[in-house]
Amino acid sequence: MSVDTILSFEEAMEKYDPVLGFEVHVELNTKTKMFSSAPNExxxxxxxxxxxxxxxLPGVLPVVNKKAVESSILIGLALNCKIAEHCTFARxxxxxxxxxxxxxTSQYEDPICYDGWLDIELEDGTIFRVEIERAHMEEDAGKLTHMGGATxxxxxxxxxxxDYNRSGVPLVEIVTKPIEGAGSRAPELAKAYVAAVREIVKNLGVSDAKMERGNVRCDANVSLRPYGQEKFGTRTETKNVNSLRAVENAVKFEIQRHGAVLDSGVKIIQETRHWHEDTKSTTSGRPKSDADDxxxxxxxxxxPIVTTSEWVEELRSRLPEPPAARRKRLQADWGYTDLEFRDVVNAALLDEIEETVTAGASAAAARKWWMGEIARRAKLADVDPAALGVSPAVVVEIEKLIASGAINDKLARKVLDGVLEGEGTPSEIVAKRGLAVVSDDAPLQKAIDEALAAQPDVAAKIRAGKIQAVGAIVGGVMKATRGQADAGRVRELILATLGVEG
Amino acid sequence: MAAINREDVAHLAQLAHIEMSDDELDRMANELAVIVDAVKSVSEAAGDDVPATSHPIPLTNVMREDVVGHVLTAEEALSGAPDAQDGRFKVPAILEES
Incomplete structure (x- = not known):
C-alpha cells in the first residue's frame, strides 16, 4: 500500500478553500425494526x-414501524426541517x-424531512450555520465478519x-448541503457538527447515540477549490469515521491529501475513501462506477406516508429543550465563567451537576466536588466521573455535613473513601468511622497539654509574646487527633492554657 | 423515452447480475423495446396534471405499533442457508485477491 503525499495543513489552507458535506446515519432505538416486528437489540x-x-425471504410483506416514523419526524423538527406532507419509500x-x-428499502425523491439547518457552536463561541438538505428513513444492513487472512x-x-440481527434496524440518514466558508476551522466544524447531531438525537431519546456501537455513523465529504473559484472541486467520501476525533482527523487528512494531489497537477478521483484509525490516514475504496447505479x-x-399538521404539531410539542439552549440557561443560572463551564461540558458532568444543584447544593459546591475530588479519583480509576459511583445525593449530604461543622474538608474526603467502598451514606460513614470533628474540649485539652510538654521551648516563646509560634503546637495537636479537631478552637485553647491574649 | 438498445440490456444484465448470451441479449433488446412502446401509451392518456403514483390503490399510512412479534431461532434462520458457521451465514470471499 503506497503512502500518500500530503501537504501540511497550514500550506493546504493557504492555497485552497475546503468544502465539506456530511451524511450521518442514526440508528433509532425502537423496540422493533423498521419494516418487521423482529427485535431491535x-x-x-x-x-x-x-x-x-x-x-x-420470498413472499414477505414489510410493514412500517409507526414509532420509527415519529422518531424520524422528531429528528427533522429538531433540525429545523420541513416535514413532507406526502412521502414514499424506494428500493x-x-x-x-x-x-x-x-x-x-430507503427513500429517494421525497424524503420525510427536508430543508433544515443547525447552528453549530465552535470552541471559541463562533456560531456556524450548517444547512440540512434532507433526513430520510431507511434500514440498516447486517454485520459482516471477514475470516481468514492476516488482518x-x-x-x-x-x-x-x-449476522442479520442489525438487518432492518431503523436508520435516519441526515444529509447536509455543501458547507462553504469553514476555512481552517473545517476539521473542528466537522467534529462539532457530528457531536451536535449525536447530542440532539440522544436528547430526543430516539437513539442510544453511542458512536462506538455504530448508533451514529458519519461519512465525510471533502473537496478543495482555489480561493475565489465558485465551482466545487471533485470530492471524496470518507467512510468508517466512527468517533468524533476520527471525524476531525479524517477531514484534516483529506484536506492535506487533496492539497498535495492538486499541487502536483493531478485531478482528484471521485471515490470512496476508508479511514484507518491506526495510521490516521485514508486509503482508496472503489471508484464511483456502474456499481453506484x-x-x-x-x-x-x-x-405512502401522509403527515397531517395535527400529527406534526403533536410531535413538535414533545420536543425537549435543545441542548445548546439548555447549556446557555444552566451557565447563566450557575454563574460559571466560560472556562469553568466549558470544563464541565468537556468532562460530561452537566447532568450530575444539575442534579446536585437541584438536590440542594450550591452551584459552586457542586462544581468543586465534581470537577475536583470526584474527577481526580475518576481519573485514577480510569473511568468517567459520572461512572465513579458517587451520586448527586452523596455530594449534597457531604456539603450539609461540612456546613453544619460536623466534618471539615479533609474529613469529607475520608467520607468519600467510605462511600466508594460501599460503607453507606455519608452520615453513616461519619458515625462508623468516627470521623466527626472533635468538638469536646476535654480530649483536645489533653492533646494540647501533651503537645506543650513535648515542645517546652515553643511554649516559652508563646508565653513571651511570640504568638505566631502557636502554629507548631496547633500542628502537633492536629496530628495527634488525626485531623479531627477544629484548628481554630485548638488555637484558642492553647492560648488560654498559656494565659496569653490571642 | 429513448428506445432500449442492446447495450442498455447488457448494462442492466450486468447490474442485475444476470448472465445473458448474445442471442438472449438480441432477443431481449427487441422484446423490451416493444414493452417500452406499449408502456409509453400510458403517457398519452395521462396529462401533466395527473401525478405519478406508485400504487393502484389510494392507501396511505399502513403502519404497525412498535411491539415485538414473530422471531425466528438462529437454527430456523440458518435452515435455508447453503453454508453456515458459528450461528452465522457463511459467504464466499467478497473481494478478489488484488
Missing amino acids: FGDAPNTNVNEVCLG KQYFYPDTPKNFQ GRIQGADFSLV YRYFPEPDLV
Whole structure:
C-alpha cells in the first residue's frame, strides 16, 4: 500500500478553500425494526433477532414501524426541517451479502424531512450555520465478519460470516448541503457538527447515540477549490469515521491529501475513501462506477406516508429543550465563567451537576466536588466521573455535613473513601468511622497539654509574646487527633492554657 | 423515452447480475423495446396534471405499533442457508485477491 503525499495543513489552507458535506446515519432505538416486528437489540447472539422479513425471504410483506416514523419526524423538527406532507419509500438495488434482499428499502425523491439547518457552536463561541438538505428513513444492513487472512479486513479474507440481527434496524440518514466558508476551522466544524447531531438525537431519546456501537455513523465529504473559484472541486467520501476525533482527523487528512494531489497537477478521483484509525490516514475504496447505479424505483410493498399538521404539531410539542439552549440557561443560572463551564461540558458532568444543584447544593459546591475530588479519583480509576459511583445525593449530604461543622474538608474526603467502598451514606460513614470533628474540649485539652510538654521551648516563646509560634503546637495537636479537631478552637485553647491574649 | 438498445440490456444484465448470451441479449433488446412502446401509451392518456403514483390503490399510512412479534431461532434462520458457521451465514470471499 503506497503512502500518500500530503501537504501540511497550514500550506493546504493557504492555497485552497475546503468544502465539506456530511451524511450521518442514526440508528433509532425502537423496540422493533423498521419494516418487521423482529427485535431491535444490540449485542445478542447472531441471527436471533431476525424473522422472514429481515432475511429477505420470498413472499414477505414489510410493514412500517409507526414509532420509527415519529422518531424520524422528531429528528427533522429538531433540525429545523420541513416535514413532507406526502412521502414514499424506494428500493435501492445493489448486491452485497449484508443486504439479503439485494436492495435496501430507503427513500429517494421525497424524503420525510427536508430543508433544515443547525447552528453549530465552535470552541471559541463562533456560531456556524450548517444547512440540512434532507433526513430520510431507511434500514440498516447486517454485520459482516471477514475470516481468514492476516488482518481481519475484507482484503485477503477467505470467507465472511453474516449476522442479520442489525438487518432492518431503523436508520435516519441526515444529509447536509455543501458547507462553504469553514476555512481552517473545517476539521473542528466537522467534529462539532457530528457531536451536535449525536447530542440532539440522544436528547430526543430516539437513539442510544453511542458512536462506538455504530448508533451514529458519519461519512465525510471533502473537496478543495482555489480561493475565489465558485465551482466545487471533485470530492471524496470518507467512510468508517466512527468517533468524533476520527471525524476531525479524517477531514484534516483529506484536506492535506487533496492539497498535495492538486499541487502536483493531478485531478482528484471521485471515490470512496476508508479511514484507518491506526495510521490516521485514508486509503482508496472503489471508484464511483456502474456499481453506484442503484436503479431506485418506488417500493411496491409499502404505501405512502401522509403527515397531517395535527400529527406534526403533536410531535413538535414533545420536543425537549435543545441542548445548546439548555447549556446557555444552566451557565447563566450557575454563574460559571466560560472556562469553568466549558470544563464541565468537556468532562460530561452537566447532568450530575444539575442534579446536585437541584438536590440542594450550591452551584459552586457542586462544581468543586465534581470537577475536583470526584474527577481526580475518576481519573485514577480510569473511568468517567459520572461512572465513579458517587451520586448527586452523596455530594449534597457531604456539603450539609461540612456546613453544619460536623466534618471539615479533609474529613469529607475520608467520607468519600467510605462511600466508594460501599460503607453507606455519608452520615453513616461519619458515625462508623468516627470521623466527626472533635468538638469536646476535654480530649483536645489533653492533646494540647501533651503537645506543650513535648515542645517546652515553643511554649516559652508563646508565653513571651511570640504568638505566631502557636502554629507548631496547633500542628502537633492536629496530628495527634488525626485531623479531627477544629484548628481554630485548638488555637484558642492553647492560648488560654498559656494565659496569653490571642 | 429513448428506445432500449442492446447495450442498455447488457448494462442492466450486468447490474442485475444476470448472465445473458448474445442471442438472449438480441432477443431481449427487441422484446423490451416493444414493452417500452406499449408502456409509453400510458403517457398519452395521462396529462401533466395527473401525478405519478406508485400504487393502484389510494392507501396511505399502513403502519404497525412498535411491539415485538414473530422471531425466528438462529437454527430456523440458518435452515435455508447453503453454508453456515458459528450461528452465522457463511459467504464466499467478497473481494478478489488484488
